[in-house]
Structure formats: structure tokens, C-alpha cells
Amino acid sequence: MSTYAIYGRSSNAAGAWLNETAGGARRQRSQPTLSDEQKATAETNRKHLNTALWHANKIQHRKDVEARIFGNIETLLEFPSANPFTSVDVSRFTSLVRSFQPSDFDNLIEERRIDGKCGYALCSNAPRTESLGTSAAWKLKAKAASDYCSDDCTRKSLYVKTQLNEVPAWERDPAQHPKVVVHLDDRASATRVQPAIATRAVPPRATQNDLALERGDTTSSMRPSQVMTSTVVEHTNTDRATTRPPDAEVASHTAIEGYEPTSGSVVMQPPKMSSVEAVSLEISIAEPSTAMDDEEADSWRDLFSNVSER
Numbered sequence: 294m295s296t297y298a299i300y301g302r303s304s305n306a307a308g309a310w311l312n313e314t315a316g317g318a319r320r321q322r323s324q325p326t327l328s329d330e331q332k333a334t335a336e337t338n339r340k341h342l343n344t345a346l347w348h349a350n351k352i353q354h355r356k357d358v359e360a361r362i363f364g365n366i367e368t369l370l371e372f373p374s375a376n377p378f379t380s381v382d383v384s385r386f387t388s389l390v391r392s393f394q395p396s397d398f399d400n401l402i403e404e405r406r407i408d409g410k411c412g413y414a415l416c417s418n419a420p421r422t423e424s425l426g427t428s429a430a431w432k433l434k435a436k437a438a439s440d441y442c443s444d445d446c447t448r449k450s451l452y453v454k455t456q457l458n459e460v461p462a463w464e465r466d467p468a469q470h471p472k473v474v475v476h477l478d479d480r481a482s483a484t485r486v487q488p489a490i491a492t493r494a495v496p497p498r499a500t501q502n503d504l505a506l507e508r509g510d511t512t513s514s515m516r517p518s519q520v521m522t523s524t525v526v527e528h529t530n531t532d533r534a535t536t537r538p539p540d541a542e543v544a545s546h547t548a549i550e551g552y553e554p555t556s557g558s559v560v561m562q563p564p565k566m567s568s569v570e571a572v573s574l575e576i577s578i579a580e581p582s583t584a585m586d587d588e589e590a591d592s593w594r595d596l597f598s599n600v601s602e603r
Contacts, residue, residue: 355463358392362462365389366401372414377482386414387473390453392462398454402440412440413450415479449476 327335369389373382390398402412411418422439441447456473458465474480547554 351463355461358461358463362392362397365392366397366404369401369414370404370408370410373417376417378415378417378479382415383475383479387475390457391470391473393457394459394461395454395457398457402437402450406440411442411446412437413446415449415475416442416446418442418446445478449479452476 369386372386373379375382390401393401401414405412405414406420406422409419409423410416411420420440420442424442438444438447441450453473453475456471458469458471460469462470
């Protein structure tokens, strides 16, 4: 046997031994023995990794939704596509604002006002700040009124805003997106549907009869002769009886320049005295009782004289 053959066999045997030794070492390294503490640590790290991935996906989803809302605002800045708007504009407008919050809708209004357009996306007019000027903005009753061209657009915009969901779009289920509709005036303008049956004028008499039936009136009650008459009566103005001042004999101490004040409809006058009563008073005054002194008699005489004069 040659030297080269012996050397070759030796080399092959050495190579096989080395391969077997290396394989055993690899098998020993691939199956390490872990302690309970190491297993608990690995499980905790796995949970932390899953939690971090969940939050990362949630943040990424929120960023995607916010980017989509921002893109919708940019799209609505160019609305409407025609003046007046079309039904296609209405459909796109309602679909783009479904994911909006009320705050997102306010951002759209502000961006359109800055761009020199009415805050309502379906209106192509300029806002009041452009037509009146910024110096006249204080004349408007509310701050939001300066973002629109008219009160009608303000009302229509608020009608859409009240339908939006307060919950952020990235926290909603797909079924929670509201179904947004525009104002009735815009729906009628966008539809432009003509009635299939032409309306004809209804005779006034038939209309009156229908109204009478709804009220429950009878046919006889609708006769014009029972409602009004054609007789014209001329009214003449009659002079009122002039009042004259009372006589001097009737006038009393309560008279004011010859006129007696009234209490209601009754004139307050003192009772009249007959001539016999007046004479008796004068006689009684002329002949006072002897029991009275002169001073008392004079006072009574003055009193009766005043009464007789009245």
C-alpha cells in the first residue's frame, strides 16, 4: 500500500470524527435547558411585545384615519363642481363627511372661509367677510355667521353638523358611521324630479265645498246670501246734547266754576230746603234761647246763615 493511500484513509477518518463532534455540539446548543425563572421572563417579554404591537397598530390606524379625513377636507375645498350643485356633488359630500366629527366639520368650514368660499360645501358664493369686508365682521350677530354667505347656508350647514358622530372615526365600528342627509331644500334642488301627473286648476267653488266638508258644515251654510248682504246703510252722525251749567240755586259749595263733580253717574248735591223750613230757621236764629249766652248764639246764627245761603 502506498504512502498516499494510507494518508488518504487517515484524512477521511479524521474528517468523519470532526463532523461527528461538531454535530453533537450543535445538537447540544439547539436544546438548551432553561430554568423556571428564565421561562417566566420569556413569557413576560412575549406579552409585552404583543401589547406594544397592538398599540402600534392602533396608533397607525388612527394616523391612517386622520390622513383620510384630512384628504376629505382637501377634496371638499373644491366643492361644488358646478353652480348650482348637482346630485353627484350631494352624494359625494354626504359620503365624505360620514367619518367626520363635529370638530372636523368646523375645520372644513374654517378652511373654506380662509380660501374665500362659503363655509357650506355645496355653496360656491363668497362668505360675508369677503362681501362686507373684515372691518364689518363685528356687525354680524354671531361669529359663525361671518363664515357663510347667508343665513340659509348657516342653517343647512348646522343641519348636516348635527348628524355627525361625536365618537372619533378610528374608535368606531363600520356600522357606527351615521347616514348623513342634506337639508330638504338641497334635496329638492338636486333631485329636480317633475311630477308625472300635471296639476290642473281646481274650481274655487269645489275648493270651498271641500273645506266645508272638512269643517263639518252643511251645504246650506255655504250660501253667500247667509254670509253677507249687499244692502248699504248710510250712518249719520247725531249731535250730542250739550250740557249747560247748573243754576245758581242748585250750585253748592262743591261746585267748581259752576259745575258739580260727579261720583260715577250720580251728581252729589246738597238736599234742597223748602221756603217754610228756611223761614223757621231764620226765626229760630233771630230768637235764640235765653239759656244760651251771646257768644254761643252768635256762632249758631252764623252757622244757620251759611246753611240757608247754600
